[in-house]
Each structure stands twice: as C-alpha cells, then as structure tokens.
Amino acid sequence: MGAHSLDDTLIQDAPLDDDTPVSPAPSDDDDRYPPSARHNPYPSHTHQHPTPLHYAKTFLSLKPALVSALPTPSLFTPPTTPPPSNAASPQPNAAVGLGPLLVHCDVRARIPTMEGGEFFLHLYQNNRDGKEHLALVYGDDIRSRSLDAPRPGESEMDRVIRGAYHGRLRHVVTGSGSPLLSATHAVGYHVEVNSAKAEEVKIAEPPLVRIHSECYTGEVVHSGRCDCGDQLDEAMRLMQREGRGVIVYLRQEGRNIGLLDKLKAYNLQDLGYDTVSANLFLHHAPDERTYDIATAILADLGLTQVRLLTNNPDKIEQIEGDGVCVTERVPMAPRAWVQGKIDTHKELDLYLKVKVEKMGHIMDLPKALL
Ligand SMILES: Nc1nc2c(ncn2[C@@H]2O[C@H](COP(=O)(O)OP(=O)(O)OP(=O)(O)O)[C@@H](O)[C@H]2O)c(=O)[nH]1
DSSP: OOTTOOOGGGBOOOOSSSSOOOOOOOOSTTOOSOHHHHTOBTTTTOOSSOOHHHHHHHHHHHHHHHHHTSOOOSSOOOOSSOOOOOTTSOOTTOOSSOSSOOEEEEEEEEEEOTTSOEEEEEEEEESSSOOOEEEEEESTTOOOHHHHSOOTTOOHHHHHHTTOOSSEEEEEEOTTOOEEEEEESOOOSSHHHHHHHHHHHHHHSOOEEEEEEOOHHHHTSOOTTOSHHHHHHHHHHHHHHHTOEEEEEEOOHHHHTHHHHHHHHHHHHHTTOOHHHHHHHTTOOSOOOOOHHHHHHHHHTTOSEEEEEOSOHHHHHHHHHTTOEEEEEEOOOOHHHHTTOOSSSHHHHHHHHHHHHTTOOOOOOOGGGO
16 A cells, blocks of 8 residues: 555445434533523514624724724823824735635544534635635534545545545554554444434534634633633534534634734723724724625535524624525623623623624623613
C-alpha cells in the first residue's frame, strides 16, 4: 500500500440512517428553557422596534447629525470630531471575487466535547471576503455537498485526511507498530437508543441552527461585557441534547467592525457611550453584518428549513430573504438573567438592554432594568 492509499477493507462507509453512531446526549437536568419558551412559534419575532438594517440605512443619510448628537460622557470630553475613517481599511463585506457567491468546505474534523458529544468542525472558503468561516455540525446525517464531492486526482487517503468519510476514524496498530487509519461506524455508545432518537428528530422537525458571530472577548477571555460566550456554549448544549444541529460560526468580530475598532468601542463605552453610539462615533453602522455566506453554508449542508436560535429579528429577516425558511425562532435567554444575576454585571446588563431598546432584539427586560 502506498503512502496515500488505504486498504479498502479498512474503510467502512456508515449508512446514514441505520447504524450510524450518535453521541450520547448529556443530561437534561440543567435545562434553562421552559418548553413554552423554546417552542415559540415563528413568526413570533414580529416586532415594533427598528431593525439594525433600518439603523444602517438611517445612519448613512444622517451620519453627520448623528455623530454630533452623541452623548458627552461626564468624566472626559472626547474630541468633538471623531477620528478620520481609515481609508486604507477594506470595507466590510467587500467582495474579493466577482460573480455569484460560492462557498466550499475544504476540510472537516471530529471535535469531541467536554459534555461527551461530538461535533464535526467544517472549514469553509468563499469568494467574497477571504475569511475562513466555520460550521459546527452535530448529527451524522447532515453532510456537506462540497466536502463530499470527489476531487480530481485524489486518493482515498486524501479524502480521509480532509474528512470526507462517513462514520468514525480509528487507528489500527499492526504487528510492526505502525498505525493504519480506518474508518468505522462500530464505535458504539448506546447506538440503538440514540439512532432512534436522531431519526425521530429528523422526521419531526428541521434542525436547530445558530448563526453565531465571532467574539474573541466573550468566547475566549470570558468578558463580562457581552453574552456571546454563553450563547455559543448554550447553542452547543442544546444541540447535543437534541442530537442534531448546526452552528454557523461567522468571522464577524464586533458585528463585523473587527477587533481593533471593537476595542476602541469598549473604551468609548467606558466613557459613557453604548454599543450603538460607540459604533457611530467610529464611523460604523450599529451592525455591519450580512448573512449571505451563512445561508450559502446552510445550503451546502442541505438545510433549507431551520429552527433558528436567536433573539435578533434582523437575522431572521436577512436569512429568510436569502431563501432559508425559519420554521421557528428558539429564544436565547441570557444566562445571568435566568440565574437572577441582574445588576451584578453592569456592562452586560447595559449591553443586553441596548440590544433590546436600540437593536430590536426580542428579550424580556428584567424589571430592575426598565
Ligand atoms: N461593535 C461591537 N460589537 C460587539 C460588542 N460586544 C459584542 N460584540 C459583537 O456582537 C456580535 C454578536 O452580536 P449580538 O448583538 O450580541 O447578538 P446577535 O448575533 O445579533 O443576536 P443573537 O442571535 O440573538 O445572539 C459578535 O460579533 C460580537 O463580537 C460591542 O461592544 N461592540
């Protein structure tokens, strides 16, 4: 066998619908959502608030007036004119390539989680923004078309290395001690029980989907300024509990203004600005995200109907505009509020309050914050 070939007998394609292993689901005892909240029937996101898209449009027409009308913080008076915009910076969402939007999954790999489940992390390329967007997929029946498609000249080993296999890989130690790779679906934990559960979910309803925007500060350093890290953890937990789901992870740091300007915005927030007015001060719209790449990734994963985990009506509106049907909005309750920790993290409370009052997010503000 050559370096890039595999013994066929070691590759066993796992059929999708019968004995494909499904990871054990974690316990339900920490469920934070009452069934009534989780099963909010769409279109419950209908709202009276202006959307970020509305803000963005208004911003463009009223920018000079808005900037001069920004609140003046009490401790320090910032320069009356905002810093000049950096002409050298690429515009958000600037197209790198021309023509229709194309996404392509280059590789995927298994990510076992501390909760005992297994996601497959998919890395996507696209012809628009040059960023590596990601999809975390839970459930063996959700497959990427572009990953699975054969590529000219590739060996079976090449396909295995880029993750285009079914089932699970395991290494086999031969007499000489050299590891051979094999794919197997025989890694079994309660296979029958979990397969039945996955099948049931698949027939009953579209999967849970979260379209999540990168937040280094919230996800990596557990900043108390926002709820992004909690939301990512909670999305993963819910998907493991259901046995199925997809998190599209978009590299849209700071609602797509980038980490550099987000950190400037944090300093402005310490001076009394909020997330919206700080963005405006820095010559950004309050929210510069679009979701066309996310919907293209969902299409590549074969998902046209989703149950979307979000409080953001603009996200629903945008992905429905791109042709994905949101059959249900599944709310994301802030963990701090669910635990009754209100007024303990003042930055987080303000962040969430501004999401409700200025960005139109659908959340019930605790009485203490009204
Ligand atoms: N500009 C800016 N972006 C922030 C700030 N705090 C967090 N973010 C970014 O906000 C994005 C998440 O947006 P949110 O408004 O929290 O949530 P959402 O995705 O719109 O809505 P949900 O689906 O309900 O979570 C991430 O990209 C974060 O990096 C901030 O103070 N300023």
